[in-house]
Amino acid sequence: MTTRERPTLEAVARRAGVSRATVSRVVNGSTTVAAAIREAVNRAVEELGYVPNQAARSLVTRQTDSIALILPETANRVFSDDLFFPAIIRGVGSELEAADKQLVLMMAGSAAGYHRVERYAVAGHVDGVMFASIHGADPLPGLLARRGIPVICSGRPMLADPPVPYVDVDHAGGVAAALQHLITSGRRRIATIAGPQDMVAGLERLTGYRETLGAAGLPSLVAAGDFTRDSGVTAMRALLDQDPDLDAVFAASDLMAHGALQALRDAGRQVPEDVAVIGFDDFEISRYSDPPLTTVRQPIAEAGRVMARQLLRLIAGDPEIDPAIILPTELIIRASA
Amino acid sequence: MTTRERPTLEAVARRAGVSRATVSRVVNGSTTVAAAIREAVNRAVEELGYVPNQAARSLVTRQTDSIALILPETANRVFSDDLFFPAIIRGVGSELEAADKQLVLMMAGSAAGYHRVERYAVAGHVDGVMFASIHGADPLPGLLARRGIPVICSGRPMLADPPVPYVDVDHAGGVAAALQHLITSGRRRIATIAGPQDMVAGLERLTGYRETLGAAGLPSLVAAGDFTRDSGVTAMRALLDQDPDLDAVFAASDLMAHGALQALRDAGRQVPEDVAVIGFDDFEISRYSDPPLTTVRQPIAEAGRVMARQLLRLIAGDPEIDPAIILPTELIIRASA
DNA sequence: TTACGGCCTGAGAGCGCTCCAACAAGGGTA
DNA sequence: TACCCTTGTTGGAGCGCTCTCAGGCCGTAA
Numbered sequence: 217m218t219t220r221e222r223p224t225l226e227a228v229a230r231r232a233g234v235s236r237a238t239v240s241r242v243v244n245g246s247t248t249v250a251a252a253i254r255e256a257v258n259r260a261v262e263e264l265g266y267v268p269n270q271a272a273r274s275l276v277t278r279q280t281d282s283i284a285l286i287l288p289e290t291a292n293r294v295f296s297d298d299l300f301f302p303a304i305i306r307g308v309g310s311e312l313e314a315a316d317k318q319l320v321l322m323m324a325g326s327a328a329g330y331h332r333v334e335r336y337a338v339a340g341h342v343d344g345v346m347f348a349s350i351h352g353a354d355p356l357p358g359l360l361a362r363r364g365i366p367v368i369c370s371g372r373p374m375l376a377d378p379p380v381p382y383v384d385v386d387h388a389g390g391v392a393a394a395l396q397h398l399i400t401s402g403r404r405r406i407a408t409i410a411g412p413q414d415m416v417a418g419l420e421r422l423t424g425y426r427e428t429l430g431a432a433g434l435p436s437l438v439a440a441g442d443f444t445r446d447s448g449v450t451a452m453r454a455l456l457d458q459d460p461d462l463d464a465v466f467a468a469s470d471l472m473a474h475g476a477l478q479a480l481r482d483a484g485r486q487v488p489e490d491v492a493v494i495g496f497d498d499f500e501i502s503r504y505s506d507p508p509l510t511t512v513r514q515p516i517a518e519a520g521r522v523m524a525r526q527l528l529r530l531i532a533g534d535p536e537i538d539p540a541i542i543l544p545t546e547l548i549i550r551a552s553a
Numbered sequence: 554m555t556t557r558e559r560p561t562l563e564a565v566a567r568r569a570g571v572s573r574a575t576v577s578r579v580v581n582g583s584t585t586v587a588a589a590i591r592e593a594v595n596r597a598v599e600e601l602g603y604v605p606n607q608a609a610r611s612l613v614t615r616q617t618d619s620i621a622l623i624l625p626e627t628a629n630r631v632f633s634d635d636l637f638f639p640a641i642i643r644g645v646g647s648e649l650e651a652a653d654k655q656l657v658l659m660m661a662g663s664a665a666g667y668h669r670v671e672r673y674a675v676a677g678h679v680d681g682v683m684f685a686s687i688h689g690a691d692p693l694p695g696l697l698a699r700r701g702i703p704v705i706c707s708g709r710p711m712l713a714d715p716p717v718p719y720v721d722v723d724h725a726g727g728v729a730a731a732l733q734h735l736i737t738s739g740r741r742r743i744a745t746i747a748g749p750q751d752m753v754a755g756l757e758r759l760t761g762y763r764e765t766l767g768a769a770g771l772p773s774l775v776a777a778g779d780f781t782r783d784s785g786v787t788a789m790r791a792l793l794d795q796d797p798d799l800d801a802v803f804a805a806s807d808l809m810a811h812g813a814l815q816a817l818r819d820a821g822r823q824v825p826e827d828v829a830v831i832g833f834d835d836f837e838i839s840r841y842s843d844p845p846l847t848t849v850r851q852p853i854a855e856a857g858r859v860m861a862r863q864l865l866r867l868i869a870g871d872p873e874i875d876p877a878i879i880l881p882t883e884l885i886i887r888a889s890a
Numbered sequence: 891t892t893a894c895g896g897c898c899t900g901a902g903a904g905c906g907c908t909c910c911a912a913c914a915a916g917g918g919t920a
Numbered sequence: 921t922a923c924c925c926t927t928g929t930t931g932g933a934g935c936g937c938t939c940t941c942a943g944g945c946c947g948t949a950a
Contacts, residue, residue: 237929248929267675276909445841573901575900902941914930
C-alpha cells in the first residue's frame with residue numbers, strides 16, 4: 217500500500233513558485249488571480265495530486281459540507297422490512313448530492329447512541345441535522361437548536377420548545393379521503409388499525425379516523441399496531457373477534473394493511489367483497505399484493521427532498537424558513553377497496 | 554436561536570485553573586492526572602458544556618472516526634424497490650455503531666459523483682471506505698487503496714490491481730443447491746433469468762447455473778435481466794416464448810422471481826405445478842408472495858457487518874486481513890418449488 | 891544536607907488552511 | 921513628474937487541538 221505523503225498547500229505553492237495564499241485562491245475559485253498564475257497553480261495541483269485537507273479547512277471556515285440524518289431507531293429496526301427510511305434517504309440523498317453535501321447517517325436507537333449524536337453534532341462534525349420520524353416528546357431537536365445548530369424535522373415534533381421547522385404530510389386529509397371512499401361505497405362498519413401513539417403520524421391518522429367517522433355518524437372500532445406487518449396480523453384478528461361483521465378496515469400503514477390482508481384470508485374473508493382494506497404509504501409492494509392494495513400515498517421521498525432543501529437554506533442563513541411545510545397525500549384506488 | 558459561543562479547551566483550562574495540556578489529558582482519559590485536578594477539570598467541562606472541536610482534533614490526529622459507504626448508484630436507484638442496500642446499511646450501521654464510528658453514506662451514480670467520492674476520501678474526511686456492490690471493472694477501490702486509504706468491498710471486485718480485500722457470498726453454492734433441488738424434484742427444462750453481467754453477482758450466478766446444468770446433462774435456457782421486478786416479467790415472457798414447455802425457472806434475484814411469478818400467472822401457468830420458481834436473496838417480501846417463494850438466502854446484513862469489521866481492523870493497522878471472506882448461502886424451501 | 895529519580899504539569903510548537911492587512915506594479919490623470 | 925487608483929500578490933496571524941519536552945515538586949537514599 218502506497219501511503220504516499222499527502223501534499224500540502226505549501227508544497228503546491230513552492231512548486232508553482234507562488235505563495236500559499238495564491239494557491240488557496242485558485243483552489244477556491246477566486247477570480248482575482250492572473251490567468252498565467254492560475255494555470256501554473258493548476259498544473260502544480262495536478263502534478264502533485266493535491267487535495268485540500270478537510271480538517272484544516274473546516275477548522276477555519278467552521279463548516280464541513282456534511283449534513284446528518286438522524287434515524288431514531290436501532291440499525292436493526294430501521295431497515296428491517298420497512299421502506300420508510302429508505303425512501304427518506306433517497307429523497308434526502310438526491311437533494312444533498314445536487315448541493316454537493318455529504319450525508320452522514322446516524323442511527324440512534326439507544327440512549328448511548330443518543331448522547332453520541334448530540335456530541336457529534338455539537339462537535340461541529342456537521343453543518344446541520346435532520347430528524348426522520350420522531351418518537352414521543354424527543355428533546356434532542358430542541359437541544360441542538362438551542363446550541364445553535366440548524367435543525368429540521370420530518371414529521372411535526374411533539375415538543376416545540378424551541379419550535380423547530382418541520383416537513384410533514386397531510387395525514388388528516390389522506391385519512392379523510394380513504395374513509396370517504398369507504399363510506400361512499402357503502403361500508404358502514406369501518407375499523408382501523410392504528411399506528412404507534414407516541415408518533416405524530418400514528419396519532420394524527422387515528423384522530424383523522426375518529427373525526428371523519430364521528431362526523432358521518434358511524435361507530436369507531438380501533439385496534440393498536442406499530443406499523444409492522446406482524447402487528448397488522450394481530451390487530452386484524454382482534455378486530456374480527458370484536459366485530460365479526462365489520463365490512464372495512466383502514467390500516468395506518470401499508471405493512472399493517474398487508475398483515476390485515478393475510479389475517480382476513482386466514483379467517484376466510486374475501487377482500488374486497490366481505491371486507492374492504494385501505495392502507496397508508498403506497499409502498500411499491502402494495503401494487504403487487506393480492507389483491508393490490510388501495511392506499512393513501514404519502515410522498516416520502518419528496519418529504520426528504522424538501523427537508524434537505526429547507527435545511528440547506530437554514531444553513532445558508534436564510535431568515536425566511538417556513539416553520540412548517542405540509543405535503544399533500546392522495547388516495548390511490550386499487551382492488552382492495 | 555442561541556448561537557452560544559462554543560467553549561474551547563483554553564476556556565475550560567482557565568476555569569479549572571490548569572493548563573490546556575492538562576485538560577486535554579483529562580478529556581482524552583489519560584491516567585496520569587491527579588484525582589483532584591481531574592475532578593476540577595471535569596466540573597469545568599460540565600459547567601461550560603464543553604465538547605472538543607472535531608476539526609481541530611482531526612487536524613492533528615489525522616483521523617475522523619467516520620467511515621464511508623459508497624453505493625455506486627444514483628440515490629433514486631438505490632432505494633427504489635430493492636432491499637439490498639438497506640440490508641447492507643443495516644449490517645454496516647450496527648457494526649459501526651458498536652465501534653462508535655460514524656457512517657457516511659455516499660451515492661455515486663454519476664461520473665461527477667464519482668470524482669466527488671474520490672476527493673472526499675482523499676481529503677481525509679473519512680478513515681476508510683467500503684464499497685457496496687460494484688459495477689464492472691471499477692477503478693475507484695484500487696485508486697483509493699493506492700492513495701493509502703483503507704478500502705474494502707462487498708462482492709469480489711473485477712479489477713484486482715492492487716487487490717482489495719472483499720466480503721462476498723457463496724453464489725455458486727447457492728445456485729447449485731437451488732438447481733439440485735429442482736432436478737431432484739423431477740424438473741428437466743430449467744431456465745434461468747440472469748442478473749446484469751457487469752456485476753460479479755450476476756456473472757457468478759449464471760456461471761453456476763451453466764455448470765450445474767451442464768454437469769447434469771440438461772439443456773440451458775437463459776434470459777437476461779437486471780435484478781429488477783420489471784426485468785423479471787419481461788425475461789419470463791421471453792423464456793415462455795422460447796420454450797413453452799419449460800418446467801422450472803431459477804431467477805438470480807428475488808425481485809426478478811416475483812416478476813416471473815407475475816408473468817407466469819398472466820400466462821396461465823400454475824406455480825409450482827406447471828413451473829417451479831426459485832429466487833435468490835430471500836427478502837422479507839418473498840415470504841408473503843403468492844405462492845411464497847423458494848429462494849437462496851444470502852446473508853446481506855451479515856456481509857455488511859463482516860465488511861465493517863474487516864475495515865475497522867484494516868484501519869487499526871491489523872496486518873492479517875483475510876483477502877477474501879465468503880459467507881455461506883442457504884436454500885430456503887417454500888411453496889414455489 | 892545534598893543528590894537523584896519518579897510523577898505531574900505547563901509551555902510551546904506545530905497540524906494545514908483561510909483571510910486580512912500590507913505592499914508592489916502598472917496605468918491613468920492633473 | 922508626482923500622485924492616486926486598481927489589480928494582484930505576499931506574509932503572517934490564528935482556527936482549537938495534541939503531544940513532546942522541559943521543569944517543578946516531593947520522597948527517599950546516601
